[in-house]
Amino acid sequence: MPNPGVFHGAPLRFLEARLPGYFTAACEGYGTEFLAEVQREYFKIWKPNAVVDEQLTDEEIEQILANDAEDEDDLLVKPVQEDDETLEAFDARMEEFSEAKKRVAVKCGQMDRWFQYRFRKAQESNMKDSETFRRLMAKLTGTDTGPGRRRPAYVIWARDNAELIEGLLRDYWMKKLNLKDEASIRLEVIEKEFAKLSEDQQKSCADEALAEFSKSCSQGVLGAPRSAILFWASDNYAAVDSLVAGEVAETQKAVKFLKKGSSAYVAVRQEVVKRAFDSLSTEEKKQWSDTAKSEHEARVEKWNKEKNLPFPQDPESLQKCINGISNFLTPILEGVHEATGWCFSLFSGGPEPVDKGRLNTVALHIGKSAGPVQMTFGAAFHPQIKQSFNPLFGKFLKRTYSVVECRRRALDSSSQNRLADGVEDTTFAVVYDSVDDRATGDGSESQKSTPV
Numbered sequence: 001m002p003n004p005g006v007f008h009g010a011p012l013r014f015l016e017a018r019l020p021g022y023f024t025a026a027c028e029g030y031g032t033e034f035l036a037e038v039q040r041e042y043f044k045i046w047k048p049n050a051v052v053d054e055q056l057t058d059e060e061i062e063q064i065l066a067n068d069a070e071d072e073d074d075l076l077v078k079p080v081q082e083d084d085e086t087l088e089a090f091d092a093r094m095e096e097f098s099e100a101k102k103r104v105a106v107k108c109g110q111m112d113r114w115f116q117y118r119f120r121k122a123q124e125s126n127m128k129d130s131e132t133f134r135r136l137m138a139k140l141t142g143t144d145t146g147p148g149r150r151r152p153a154y155v156i157w158a159r160d161n162a163e164l165i166e167g168l169l170r171d172y173w174m175k176k177l178n179l180k181d182e183a184s185i186r187l188e189v190i191e192k193e194f195a196k197l198s199e200d201q202q203k204s205c206a207d208e209a210l211a212e213f214s215k216s217c218s219q220g221v222l223g224a225p226r227s228a229i230l231f232w233a234s235d236n237y238a239a240v241d242s243l244v245a246g247e248v249a250e251t252q253k254a255v256k257f258l259k260k261g262s263s264a265y266v267a268v269r270q271e272v273v274k275r276a277f278d279s280l281s282t283e284e285k286k287q288w289s290d291t292a293k294s295e296h297e298a299r300v301e302k303w304n305k306e307k308n309l310p311f312p313q314d315p316e317s318l319q320k321c322i323n324g325i326s327n328f329l330t331p332i333l334e335g336v337h338e339a340t341g342w343c344f345s346l347f348s349g350g351p352e353p354v355d356k357g358r359l360n361t362v363a364l365h366i367g368k369s370a371g372p373v374q375m376t377f378g379a380a381f382h383p384q385i386k387q388s389f390n391p392l393f394g395k396f397l398k399r400t401y402s403v404v405e406c407r408r409r410a411l412d413s414s415s416q417n418r419l420a421d422g423v424e425d426t427t428f429a430v431v432y433d434s435v436d437d438r439a440t441g442d443g444s445e446s447q448k449s450t451p452v
Contacts, residue, residue, distance in 0.1 A: 006110050009054025014042065014061060015114060022115055035115070039108050041065055048100040048107075132311055132321055136328075150296040153289040154277035168272050185247045190240055194229045205232045315353035315411045322352060325362055333366045343367025345377050347389075349397050349435065357410030359397045359435035361390065378431050386433070394435035 007015060018038050045064050046052045158165050194202070206228035213225035226234075233240055277285065311317075325348065333344045349361030363385075365378035378385065 007114065010056040010058075010061065011042070011046065011052060011054065013058065014045070015111065017058075019115070019118065035112060039111060042107070042111065043104065048103045049096065132317065135307070135311070151292050153285065153292045154273055156292045156295065157277055157280075157288045158273045165269070165273060165276070168276055169269060172268065172272055186240070186244045189243045189247060190229060190233045193236075193240065193243070194232055197232070202228060202232075205229075315409050318409065319353040319411065326364060329364060330366070333364060337366045343377060347393060349393060351401055351406040351409040353409050353411040355434075357406035357408070359394065359401060359406065361393060361397070361433045361435060363431045363433075365431070382431065385431075390433055390435070397435055 015038070022034055022038065045056070045061055194205075197205075209226050209228050209231035212231070277288075280288075311321075329346065333346060336342075337344055344364075344366045346364045347361065348363070349359060351357045352360040363378055365376035368374040368376055369380055
């Protein structure tokens with residue numbers, strides 16, 4: 001089951017509404033200050049020592065913030081000042097103050113991690129299953145992974161029979177751990193519950209079962225009489241079924257835990273798969289072997305065909321690669337930074353297809369300054385870069401890409417996001433800027449900083 005997270009309802013909507021502003025602030029170099037403001041607003045709405053009301057509407061939240069807008073002296077946790085109250089009361093207030101500080105620290109950490117997690121998830125989605133970046137990495141590292149080895153026939157068979165394999169694995173663990181199946185559990189539950197009845201109750205069930213049998217015989221229905229315990233179980237089916245469901249759930253939970261947590265799971269699964277595959281007929285095994293061979297030949301043919309081809313230049317493929325710039329290059333720059341001890345700033349730019357071919361730039365900065373406030377080059381000198389370097393770099397891009405070229409690369413419609421709509425880890429100070437709007441034909445220039 002996926003992690004439901006610590007924020008729900010109104011608090012979750014509150015944070016989601018502030019994500020775009022946080023992205024912009026982070027790339028402008030004041031992400032910490034913006035987050036502090038978000039946290040201050042959060043505790044204006046949900047006090048540290050109060051129960052979080054998840055049912056608040058957006059209108060109610062805005063009203064609370066509007067009412068407190070002029071209260072600049074309202075602290076998240078007000079310190080305790082010793083006055084004429086008793087020592088016991090002062091100590092109680094100090095303890096309450098300490099607990100509130102702890103709650104604030106925990107919740108602030110949760111909010112910080114909430115934003116960072118979404119940064120990383122969007123990073124990963126940009127490059128998932130990217131054939132272009134895989135080929136590019138092979139060129140950079142000088143290693144060619146090739147199409148991979150041919151998969152064994154039993155692996156192909158197991159892939160197409162996943163439900164069967166899961167059932168076999170479940171049976172394996174139940175047998176190994178001496179766990180019971182549902183039928184055995186039901187019988188055990190019935191016997192246990194019937195044994196709790198008094199002797200008179202058990203005798204009454206036996207008499208009723210015998211009377212039922214006599215009535216059936218008089219009607220010409222032949223058969224063996226039901227036992228008292230089965231007669232009782234049929235009259236208490238709902239209660240028995242509920243108890244059985246609980247026991248079965250516990251058994252399945254144990255099997256699921258062992259399947260996921262056991263270090264021997266991979267070896268056991270391979271053993272179960274091989275044993276099941278070996279039980280197939282010779283003809284079936286040959287068919288799966290032929291399937292494995294044909295799939296491998298198709299992969300080899302595709303690899304040989306694509307490995308020497310130039311990278312695709314259609315707008316959609318270009319946009320996919322543009323969206324993965326930070327995720328692809330940041331680990332490389334970080335590794336070189338660690339190996340050399342140098343700081344690095346990478347400036348790149350060109351037409352962005354999904355932004356109608358406008359000239360946009362992205363800068364990656366690795367390495368931080370010394371001192372109490374450590375900052376990357378992009379964060380420390382962002383105003384100067386924006387005012388001096390970006391216009392110069394923009395002129396170069398305008399000389400490199402004509403209006404016709406920008407329009408040629410434009411995507412009329414796409415399911416992809418702009419580079420600015422992605423998210424990044426602010427540790428690397430990834431800065432996105434727009435150079436101009438020449439591709440739209442209005443000739444205007446604009447500069448804006450939004451996150452990758």
